[in-house]
Amino acid sequence: MTHRPRTKQIHLAAHFPGVNNTTVWADPRSRSQIDFSSFEHLARTAERGLFDFFFLAEGLRLREHKGRIHDLDVVGRPESLTVLSALAAVTDRLGLAATVNATFNEPYELARRLASLDHLSGGRAAWNVVTSSDAFTGENFRRGGFLDRADRYTRAAEFVATARELWDSWTPDGPDGPDGSVGEPRPFAHHGQHFDIAGEFGVPRPPQGHPVVIQAGDSPEGREFAASAADVVFTRHGTLEAGRAFYADVKGRLAAYGREPDDLKIMPGVTFVLGDTAAEAQERAIEIRRQQVSPQNAILALEQVWGVDLSAYDPDGPLPDIDPDPDSTLVQGRVKVGDPRAVAEQWRALSRAKGLSIHQTVIETTSRQSFIGTPAAVAEQFDEFVRTDAADGFILVPHLTPGGLDEFVERVVPLLQERGAFRTEYEGATLRSHLGLPEPVRKG
C-alpha cells in the first residue's frame, strides 16, 4: 500500500559545527572537532534519525583577529570531501554534503571528486557551492583574491554548468548493456568566459546523475544563482517572518528558469534547546548562551563589527559611540554580514531600547537559539514553519560536538513522525530521493 503524506514533509540535515563558537567547549561532554570519532558520532545519530543529509562547512584560511590566528581556528579543520568519504563507509543512507568553493577550484577536478563520492556512497553526495573570495582567503591560492562579487557568481554559475556537462559526458549505456554498465566516456568541450577545457572525463556518470547542489549566498546575485542552479538553499533566515519572505522571494525566481517551486528546497540553519518544561528549556538556553558568549567574547564580537580595538571598553558598560571602520583589516577571514555601520546602529538602538550592556547586546544579537521549548513545542514549531512555507526543512546546528543531536533524535523526531510530517523510514537510497528532487535532465 502506498500512503500519501498527511502533510508537507519536513527535511532535516545535521550541521557538524567544526571551527565554531556554537559548541559549548566548557561542557565536559564536548569532544574533538578533528577526530573521526566525532564525525562518525554525529553522522550515525543523523542517520538513526532518518535525516536527509550531514553537512560540512568549509574555511579555506584560518581566521585572524588583531593579526593573531583566531583561538578556535588553531585547532584546524579537515578537508570536507575526505571526511565525507570516510563517513560513506560507516553510513548507508545519509546524504553527505560538502561545502566547496567555486572560486579557487577547477571544474574538472572538483566534478571528479564529487562524482567519486557519489559512486562510493551509492548516490549520496551533495555540493554546497560557495564563492567567498575575499583577497585574504585568496592569498592562500595561486591567483589571489582576484574576483569581485559579480564575477564570483558568473564563475560559480559557469562552474556548476561545466560540472554538469562533465557528469553528463558519459554515455548512459556501455557495451555490456544498460544493467550494471557504467557507460563509456565521450569527448567533452567547454569554451566559456571562465573555463576553456576539452577532453574526456575520468569518472562514469554519478548514480544521482548529478550530485545534489546546495547554495548558501544571500545577495540578489546569490539568490538568482540558487534559482537557476541549486537543489537546496542553506539560509540564515530562520525566523517565521524572515523565512516566509525569503522563501517567497527565492521560490518566486524559479519560474523564469522553467522550474517548479518544489524543485528547490529552502533549509535555514537553526539551533534548538530542549527541556522537560518550557521554563526548563529557557533556563538551559540562557545558560548555553552565557557559556557561548563570555564577557571577553563579547568584546571580540564587537571588534568584528567595529573593526577597531575595543579592549579598553567594559563588557558591562554601554556600546561605543565611535563608528565602525568599514575598511578595517583587524578581523580577517569571516563572511561579513551586512554593512558594519548599519549593524552597529542596529545594535546601539537595541541596547538603548532595552538598556543592555555590551555583553547583553552581543548575547541578544548573535543569538543562535532558534527553537527553545519542550520536544512537543519544538516539533509543533518545526511543523508550522514548514506547513506555512517559511522553510522546507532545517539544517540543525547542535551546541555540543558531537553528542548535541542525540536528544533531538530521541525526543523530537518521534513526535514529527507521529504528526505525519517526517519519514518513518528511508524510502529511497539516494539523497536526491530523500529530498524528493527530480532527476537532472541529461544534456547531450
Ligand SMILES: Cc1cc2nc3c(=O)[nH]c(=O)nc-3n(C[C@H](O)[C@H](O)[C@H](O)COP(=O)(O)O)c2cc1C
Ligand atoms: C548560511 C550560509 C553558510 C555559508 N557557509 C559558508 C562556508 O561554509 N564556507 C564559505 O566559504 N562560505 C560560506 N558562506 C558564504 C557564501 O557562500 C557566500 O560566499 C557569501 O555569503 C557571499 O555571497 P553573498 O554575497 O551572495 O551572500 C555561507 C553563507 C551562508 C549564507
